[in-house]
Amino acid sequence: MKRTRLVFSGSGGQGVITAAILLGEAAVIHEGINAVQSQSYGAAARGGATRSDIILADDEIYFPVVTQPNIVVCLTQEAYNSFAPEVIPGGILLSDTRSVQTTRNVDARQIELPMYAAVMEEIGKPIVFNICVLGALIGIADLVRSESVLKAIKERVPTEYIELNTRAFNIGLGLGLPFRR
Numbered sequence: 001m002k003r004t005r006l007v008f009s010g011s012g013g014q015g016v017i018t019a020a021i022l023l024g025e026a027a028v029i030h031e032g033i034n035a036v037q038s039q040s041y042g043a044a045a046r047g048g049a050t051r052s053d054i055i056l057a058d059d060e061i062y063f064p065v066v067t068q069p070n071i072v073v074c075l076t077q078e079a080y081n082s083f084a085p086e087v088i089p090g091g092i093l094l095s096d097t098r099s100v101q102t103t104r105n106v107d108a109r110q111i112e113l114p115m116y117a118a119v120m121e122e123i124g125k126p127i128v129f130n131i132c133v134l135g136a137l138i139g140i141a142d143l144v145r146s147e148s149v150l151k152a153i154k155e156r157v158p159t160e161y162i163e164l165n166t167r168a169f170n171i172g173l174g175l176g177l178p179f180r181r
Helices: 016-031 077-086 115-122 126-140 146-156 159-179
Strands: 004-011 034-041 049-057 071-074 091-096 108-113
Touching (some): 004 016, 016 034, 016 126, 049 077, 071 077, 108 159, 115 126, 115 159, 126 146, 146 159
Parallel strands (some): 004 071, 071 091, 091 108
């Protein structure tokens, strides 16, 4: 695996940080890939800007700050407006069609998916939207095996919510796979 720098962005309460942590745990614990993850919050606990950065690499990670991310995930318009310009040329910019209207002309693959709508239609509970987003990302970008993420979910999520999260992940995976190159 080459070094991959990611930014997950949205608002507090959307599970942006949880998604990044699950990706990092899947990489480190189940695939032996090095990972670092950091997070920042806006002033408000819920609804404020939230960002989680993660770096995945086979080799040592000496500088744990994401600059020029290969992948940017935006779950709100504010996040899109703030972080879309950071994606490197040729990178991936993933957003949800419900909350983000893509307007910027960036030199990246802009992938807009109805992730929130799919979760609400199939599951009816927005609490697992972030896991659907993570599934879509894994479908699009060959970062880690989906089995590794599902193992991380089983280890981190309370037992009574594993099936719900697994369903959400698989919904996202199905949305993302057609965009894999």
